[in-house]
Amino acid sequence: VSVASVTLCALSVQLLSEKISGAEGTKLEEDFLEMERKIEVTSKSVLDLLSKTTEYLQPNPASRAKLNMLNTMSKIRGQVKTTGYPQTEGLLGDCMLRYGQELGEDSLFGCALVDVGEAMRQMADVKDSLDINVKQNFIDPLQNLQDKDLKEITHHLKKLEGRRLDFDYKKKRQGKIPDEEIRQAVEKFDESKELAERSMFNFLENDVEQVNQLSALIKAALEYHQQSCEILQELSGKLQKRISSASSRPKRDFKPKSIRSSIEALDSNQHNGLSYSSSLKSTGTPSVCASVCVSQFVSIVALSPTVLLLLL
Template identity: 25%
Template sequence: MDLKKLAGQAGQFLTRAVQYTEEKIGSAEKTELDGHFESLSHQADSARHWTEKMLVGAESVLIPNPGNRVEDMIFEKIEKRRPNRLSNLEYFGLDMVQAGNDFGSGTAYGSALLKVGGAEQRLGMVEREFISNAVQGFIQPLRKFLETEMKTITKEKRLLETKRLDLDACKSRLRKARSLDGQSSQKDAVDPKVLVAQAEADLRKAQADFDRQAEITKLLLEGVRSSQAAHLRYLNELVEAQTLYYDQSHKVMVELQKELASVPFNPSAVGAFDNSVPVFQINDEEIDLQSPSSP
């Protein structure tokens, strides 16, 4: 371990902490960035904020189950394929199909259950395809934007703030060194002119480091606006996937209505069952509750 380097880093951290504290209490000056830079920074923060909200909203709509969302994210991190799980519509349709088989395809109700169950399963497959397309064309690109471009910008902005604290700390040291210059130096004390020269050299280096980091950060911030063209393409892909989903779903339902129209339905049988008179049997004798002769 390089103790000298470690001590130097600790000293820099302390200097920055002191500078930050003095700025907060108003006893130290702070270098302000220009208005254009601040505008770019605000736009980047806004882009990150709304992209995060849209991602959360899209995921909650496409994958309502939070557990499934976490599972899918884990599989993406380890670069494995997402689990090919059935949708709720497919489970619903499967129950209908099983019930229809149990009641018998020869009965009207059983036949209808088989037809509706099959349609629900097809709807579930259409829904799964839509979710897959939306995730690949909209969610994944936006998440990549947050995890690459925005994460890099956040890192560089943090580094710029560090360089800014170093710069302002150097300015403070130079002001103190100049205030000592011209005063009578004590014996064995460091010549104030030497302190001023050293402070000026430190300031020049800190200013160069700050300017270079500000330019790097500014270039990254300017790239955020240009990324909106790609985001517009992702949005169009989402709309196309959703349009296809509703179109296919509508076709499935229209076809189902035609199939159900061929299923025989006898309203009189239902009415006869609904209007049936309650009958009790006592000692092998049936008693009609609505008969006038009933006790």
């Protein structure tokens, strides 16, 4: 039987003794236990922050899953360029641009749709920049913290617990085993305790690094909202100009065209190829209706970027 197998068996016996019979193991100092508690909470918070920050940047779980799959496939194929998350501002902007272009430049509402659509696309680009900024300056440093510093501390604590169990097992058998084995167990226990304690102390003393990372997150969010606000303010000015222009434009009178006059105007030799067209009745002038639509856009863009997204 190998030494490792014997040691593992001894540790299992000691652990079961403590769990089942309630035997007490060697107690560590309160300061040590408090540091251990803070490390555990920090580790949990980092894992949760990584998940929740990704959800904050990319709220649609279906789009997020699809994006991860596409980027994984790109890596497998050796493609450098990755697919970006479909920002909601960009999707809304594309919708507005499509219908604005279909309505044409002679439509006030169509021109306003194009204005807002282009602004939404700009906001989508700003949101992409936010994603990149937060990933580089917040998510990646936190991930590195989890993969290196916290992982190393966890390793030291697990090793300490194993040596503590070994020491308690041999201490209870004092007189039945050589004193040298107990002395070695004490030395290893002390060595592991010092390593774990030092690593936790250094980590907690330098937690200003995590504050710097939080500051980077807030700066990125602030920059995003400031740029979005500038885009919306410029857009609001454009729409106000369109409303003023529509208000000062002379109104056109509706002149109905009867089918009878259209038929009479046709050349007699084209009588067999007559085509009939109907005209819709209008209850108001086009410029007034379009002006109302643009006014509604102005009311929307006057809101903050966050409220605007919630309403849309």
